[in-house]
Amino acid sequence: MARFTDLLPSRSDYRGLKQSWRGDVLAGVTVGIVALPLALAFGVSSGAGAEAGLVTAIVAGVVAAIFGGSNVQVSGPTGAMVVVLGPVIAVHGTAALGVVCLLAGAMVLLAGLLRLGRAVTYIPWPVIEGFTLGIAVIIFLQQVPGALGSAGHSTNALIAAGESIAGADWSSAWVPLFLAALVAAIMVAMQRFAPAIPGSIVGIVVATAVVTLGGLDVATIGTLPDALPSPTLPWAAPATWLALLGPAFTVAALAAIESLLSARVAESMSDTGPYHADRELVGQGLASIAAGFFGGMPATGAIARTAVGIRAGARTRVAALVHALMLVVVVYAASGLVATIPLAALSGVLMVTAVKMVPHRSLPVLLTSSRSTAAIFCVTALVTISVDLIYAVGIGILAAAFFALRALARMSGVQRQRIPGPGLAGDERIALFRLDGALFFGAAERVVAGVSDIADVQVVILRMSQVQFLDATGAQVLTDLVTSLERRGITVLIKGIRPEHLRIATRVGVIASLRHDGHLFDHLYEAVVHARAHITSTAACAVTV
Template identity: 65%
Template structure:
């Protein structure tokens, strides 16, 4: 693929809207549905991050359009997400909302570079137990982040750790405020669960927000409201950039970029698995999400990612092209322009209830049981990833999960390597007891080579050792070096070593490391077993005949 072709594959084209002539009605309806679903989530995630409800809406609108046009999926819906809130909340608490624009731009640049460098398929290297543990940890953190709103306590002065902050908020709660806030949360959750059975055409979250907000206004409930929102989008402005700012925000930006890439690609992959709207381009998806975060940063928004829940709603509503995601952003913009005063009356506890229910729905008990029941090692990886996600950090959790999964995989791979002593083929002849035939199976690499080869070198009372290497599935430099040492060790003891069946893909490495050179004679390398056995018997016959 030429450079020009690679570049074109990362840019929008007419093919993105090839189905629009037939799908425009479905795309419009899907965009309307997703826009309604996204409203409370955008508001709630903005509040939970500490950036404010306006930042959540701006991100859903601005980033939603940019990611839809430039991203690599036909049905992906982007905007603020719970996973990103988990990362942003500590950043905003430490550096303030003024740093958010710089974090957006820096993280966006990193994500665009990842796409340009063709790193999109790297998400496929993340093991399934890590992904599910990551999801469970995110869900638990989102739930805990809503506790201050659920008990009517201000989040000011609370810990940046969601679990600790939740405990602090409960300790600060006082009557009767906590009772009213809990009542709003409980009512919101109940309506979200029951509304789909009564009004299946309207998202339960919207029904809950409308009903609870009306009750709070009519009954003059003593609960904290969302507050005034601007009746339009803010003017773009250049985020504050200086050497000190960049140096302080580099690590947070890397964390945000890594999460944005991982979550967006996972969401796009899920969308591709549940729809027939065509495959997604993972590298272009990174470019689109990076550009979305950059532009959102200029408008006072948050870093954007693909939103799995909203994307799934989009697909199930019949979306076929990017127009649906664009319409979703337009719907939100209309709400901002027309109904900002109405939206300002939403109780914060109601948004907290919506996000609590959303967090619970993120976790599939069936999936959790499947992971835990698959194997002990996978269950350990799953649990550790979830615990670190809640207690430390999302990126540390993913990194730790991948490392632990890798160690477990290497351990299992090492166990597959073994050396078996076999009987010689054909009828036995005198002296066969002085010939040892070993078949080496599995992967001969740094994790298994020493153990396997120590078993062979311990052999005694033989004159010839035949090594059958045709069953070695993988050989690395360490394994080849140990083979060389094995041959040298046996030859020093006067034992002749014959090598049979070394695979063509391993032969070059064996020659370079010295396995072939360590043999007593170049004719001691065989392609077939019978000639090797005949040669070994001739060696033994000469040794017996010698005075």
Template identity: 60%
Template sequence: VLGAGGAKLGRIVSYIPWPVIEGFTLGIAVIIFLQQVPAAVGSHPGSSSNAFISAIQSLAHLNVATVAWPLASVALVALIMVFAPRIHRKLPGSIIAIIVVSVIAAVSAIPLAKIGLLPSSLPTPQLPSFDPATLQALVAPALAVAALASIESLLSARVAASISDTGPYDADRELVGQGLASIASGFFGGMPATGAIARTAVNLRSGGRTRLAAIVHAIVLLGVVYLATGVVSQIPLAALSGVLMVTATRMVSVSTVRSVIGSTRSDTVVFIVTAIITVSVDLIVAVGIGIAVAAFFALRNLARSGGVHRVELPAPSQPEDEHIALFRLDGALFFGAADRMLERVTRIDNVSVVIIRMSQLQVLDATGARVITEMIHGLERRGITVLIKGIQSQHLRVATRVGVIASLRHQNHLFTDLVAAVSHARSHVSRAAAASISPDLPENSAR
């Protein structure tokens, strides 16, 4: 992770489409909400690792006799969190709600499940073992974990930027920081550090805006471990679930959802697919599938933007023009559209010269260049001369490497000016017509 940050790989997060980010955020909000269902109804979590299935399983084993108190606690927490900021903007509604519910539960002896026993110290730091055999066995798993940690950290930063206006962020610095944190965690026997997407969202929706929020979070956790495990262990789980449910609800921006759904059909599909996969499968898998679906629609739209149009030759018209076909290539000519676009040119008939105008072509890949090459070969085999006009400098390399230029009958069949190309085509038609007439001249003279 540290190496990825040093290599400036954090910029890859900028290639994630907006509908994927919003679908991902919606899915996270649903997961956070569903994960709190067991505590909110006083039931045990389901056996499934999937949040939706686990919530269904916990509801299936619901004890109707004891569900009232947890639900009442969740409702009280929600009311306090909603109305406390209305009394004063700076009132920490979530903290007040937890304290109120905890005090009520302690004084009235309401049967609510508590957090329970917590560790009261951190492990003693120690140097890790550097056994060569162990290191060799851990290389592949470590790279996989590092890749996942990097992706989750970058997604966390991107989601944070989309949820709240926290200002610009440096993705590479984020990776460097997470890498250093993972190294430090290893000395205490801890797990690799990543940016927790759900926790980041909770932090922002609770009012966090700067790095100070993360520092305070770490200090408070450290203080709880050493000074307040007894007090914190008595907090009802229903109170915490209420806080997280309200926070999850606040993560969903109705106006943003409407904006995505009201944009284009393809963006709507990407948004919905990403959200569903996030909830039903996995966070990282959802992003991968979301990007793949977005890429599919982008390529389809790019393919549709391209076209082949037969256009009129420049005036004034000449008698030879009926034997010349001028085609203009527009948009993109790549693997998704090349065959379809050039099929019309390949089937042209009753002409002697075909001019391919490429000055309006925006995208040309190796597949597109190969199809042009095959098209030229096919036309030349039928006796149709092909001229190319206006091939752009950024396309010249791929056209040369794939064989477009070499497939032309002569090197002087490559033009930069349309008038010159048309003039050459007309001359070619005139010469061909003269050549077809000249064999009859001796016979006519004899008569």
């Protein structure tokens, strides 16, 4: 148990609360106001319904705040999760939502217990930004049917948007389109002229008033419960559980990546202490499991809401707890008012949210810094939009690894050098080579090719002190090189092999391929002396013969 104590809540989570509680409460109220329209919109957009989004923000928000690894992280439904859940619900129905919550939550929880939290640091920046851009585009496209009042039939957001545009009845579609545009315009204006006031709330209030006073016939959120649902165990047939393992893994991977990225951003924005990556996974896993019991959606850390809380003065987890409490008040006191909100207004909110997600500042840097960076960014974004989010991350990482290995291979090489100091008779029979960079599977063959073609020499000295990395493939290629040279009667001496490389070189057979154990040297002077002695003795033997 001692190994897992740092993954559990402690009193230190609320250090400084006596001094910061006023700011935490104010920040929580502010985040709650901002989170309300987003929770409703994400629930509707996923196909699970507004209630699911609201329940997720409350239940998952509380659990993640208590058990998570960040002091200021705010969790709940997010746009990225909606992108994944939409096709799942379209295929398996809303009954599958609880099963996905339990499976995905258990996977994220297990990842935290296995201490896999720092794995997100291996995701390159262009992959993250391309992933974010792709999600933003999908979220925007998903709102097109709601903004036009006509549904698309495809599970692909791009195709569904095209279907809804082609099938729209423009004699009536202008009404929801006007409402979405009105909300978007209000949000943009409020952001510019009154940034302290949540523009999404103002936009929704105005749009609802227009619909009510004008008697417009548009789809609304509809009846919401006036209390939180009772917890129930999600049930499905065994075949359904098996069928949902793949989607659940995608949800789990996305939840882990987005939550850890959000926590990392929160750490850079505030001085409330570092986040605990493994504990954050534990908290998010428990949050998704809890949401599943209450009919909610899988949850993640929400970068936008977390940033709002920090800017509003959040210092401890109390801010996230107050944010959830604010939403509880909405459920018990204002569910009737919320039910009259037009769905097109929520589409407008998410369209603006999607545009804000686009990495405007970093976009020029990504596209102009280098060809490889631009390629990784564009490939990740395109695969995210057209195929799948997790595939996009995997392909983006593979592309980044390819370019990194290519750059590393280009930095590797071999140079023939002259023997230092005054030349002696017979030095022309000694070839001195310096190996640079990395001897790994991507560069080993090319590096050693410059040595294997050597002719008219009796001794080859390989300087390996500048080799930065040696893997098994590089060691095997080096073994083959030494063996080949020795078979041709060329004595090979190795100088300056690093201690960290000696073990793998010994195991693979580099050292055994040398003619003698004494052909391994720490200093170049000793290797040169030995090579000259070998040339002299060989010449003497030839004269004697």
